[in-house]
Amino acid sequence: MEHEFTKTIKSILEKNFPKSSEAVFSKSVLIQYLNIKTKSANKGSKSRGSFANLYAIYVLVEDYIAKGFHRSGNYNNYEGAIFSTLFNRQRELPFGQKLQNHALNHRMNEEFKKFFPNCEYIPVLRDPNTNRYWINQHLLKLGIRSMKNDLSVSIIEIITAYIEAKRSAFDRFIKFCEGAEKFKEQELVEFITGLLGSTVDARIFEIVSYSILKYYYHNQKLYWGFDPVYLQEDNLKLYKTGRTNANDGGIDFVMKPLGRFFQVTETVDVKKYFLDIDKIEKYPITFVVKSSDSNDTIKHKIQEQAERQYSIKAIVSRYMSCIEEIINIPELLIKFQSTIDQGFLNDILNEIIKQSKVEFNYDEDDYDFSEYDNGKESEDS
Secondary structure (H helix, E strand, C coil): CCCCCHHHHHHHHHHHCCCCHHHHHHHCHHHHHHHHHCCCCCCCCCCCCCCHHHHHHHHHHHHHHHCCHHHHCCHHHCCCEEHHHHHHHHHHCCCCCCCCCHHHHHHHHHHHHHHCCCCCCCCEEEECCCCEEEECCHHHHCCCCCHHHCCHHHHHHHHHHHHHHHHHHHHHHHHHHHHHHHCCHHHHHHHHHHCCCCCCCHHHHHHHHHHHHHHHCCCCEEEEEEECCEEEEEECEEEECCCCCCCCCCCCEEEECCCEEEEEECCCCHHHHHHHHHHCCCCCEEEEECCCCCHHHHHHHHHHHHHHHCCCHHHHHHHHCCEEEEECHHHHHHHHHHHHHCCCHHHHHHHHHHHHHHHCCCCCCCCCCCCCHHHCCCCCC
């Protein structure tokens, strides 16, 4: 598979392996894996980025280089990297602030095996008794033990280039959003509508969904209280509870004072829906779904899967009753038009800019990728 960023990968390999770059590219399954995982690099900010699994590789290879194993060998006697050190290092990297431990512990290896089922090696080696980690050196050597064929520096450079490309794309996206304030109304409507496409990055979809729903409910009033004579008047308020795609087991949006829960998803996998329902003890939940299928179609797909998975109708019925509402892309567009009619178009854009800056750490200092002077030698003659 080749895509736009493949050119960057090959350029790095040509620099480090001028006589055998094509062979390295075709024979290294780890390089091939990086090629698969970096296909979104040049698709702009709206395409999904891959950071968790790449960072699992990055921090282990970085540790490998820092200890000098790319020059000296003897990695088989290394006591291994400490998990907390690797984990904290992941979170220091751009877009890594909310990463969890899944990639280091199993997810990266599982995905790698999915792409390369015939490969006898897995990238991440782990001793659960000591909680120490290693990169599988077999994948860094192409079966050749010579230090001059070590791929570690190239791997760091490839992942660094990918991160830089994604950071640049997000910077351009935010600056474009800020420039959109000068758009004519129809142009601005078309711009925001484009951010609700089924192929956009999940984080941007969640941010735009929240911004629209926040102002859709903004002017809706609720009268409540403990005494029918003395009722309190409140506007419905939607709160975003954390960063997107944080894998933290949380709920995406919460509405006060009704106490409604909202979860954003891009799948119709019944396991995902029922897991979300389970983690809030089967409390009713509204799903915002990145799909253009009708709500009836989405619900029917979930019901069909549930009936295949569970043989007891009462169980299926109990779960399905917890789906309070499904808000798909067409429904979001209807609500978006309603907010436009209420005069909230610029407010929605400002909210998108605000949430995007938080999500992409736009106001934080750029991470300074170190030069790896101790590992940049090219293949010898």
